[in-house]
Amino acid sequence: MTALTAATAPAARPALHRGGPLRAVLRTHRAALVLSLLALAAAAVALIWLHSLGDEAREGMSACATPPTDRLPSCAAVEAISADETYANGIAVLASVLSWVMFPVTAWAGGALIGRELESGTARLAWTQSVGPPRWLAAKLAAPAALLTAGTGGLVLLNTWARGDGDPDLVGDWYNPDAFVSTGPVAVAYALAGLALGALAGLVWRRALPAAGTALAVSLLLHQLLERHREDLWPTVSRIAPGSIELPRSVFQVTWDTPTPHGVTISHATFHPRSHFWPLQYVETGLLLAVAGTATATAFLLLARRLP
Incomplete structure (x- = not known):
């Protein structure tokens, strides 16, 4: 009996327990992981290539006119022989990709990571294999959060490096929505917020499509709200002077008022x-x-109350 018990004990241990919940998450969503790594590699290669064009692009920012004049060549001719347009367009595209990374993350988290597994019963199967609901959810969030932080953070650093001196004529002003998000920790925070909101939507709906749709709608609302009110997140600088004011290049202008009391322009x-x-x-x-953090805490509370 002892020998039989010893022989059968390993077989009684679930496969999920042997590999661990984190490894199970990576194995279950390996297609999404592979696609994400390929996209990350492609973006990294593109940014390295754009960095190599940076010096040539800055040299190509020469004076021109449309139509050409006796002193200035045609802008079309200048663009044709320089890398400035290719560099500027490439930086703009990759900045947009980074600033909108929240939305595919949100849809995937709500639809595939949480919603589909609750809808299909895969989650309950995991819970019967000695992986309780809190541990299951923690594993579901921990692995993607680590990968998103490393991947998005790495691309932000590469993007900042590829932008060089940040010449606004080439890469846009620092306060432009895509440029602002893609050059700082805000991009990572958007990705993590999207992951948490998607997970919460998946637990609320427990169905893939409604969860993905709801999470996308909430994420879009959050994105638009912060973009619209970004200027209010920090106190502005005011300048009052008689006549006209010449502001420095690349300032985020909030208001501009020119009253003329008693015929004096201020x-x-x-x-x-x-x-x-x-x-x-x-x-x-x-x-x-x-x-x-709030969405993650709410998700754990909801899991404890509705899915014991």
């Missing part, structure tokens, strides 16, 4: 100088991480 401008980039980044990142 200009009043409020704006964010470039030095406000990091305070705005930190505040928005903190808000997004608060959203991610």
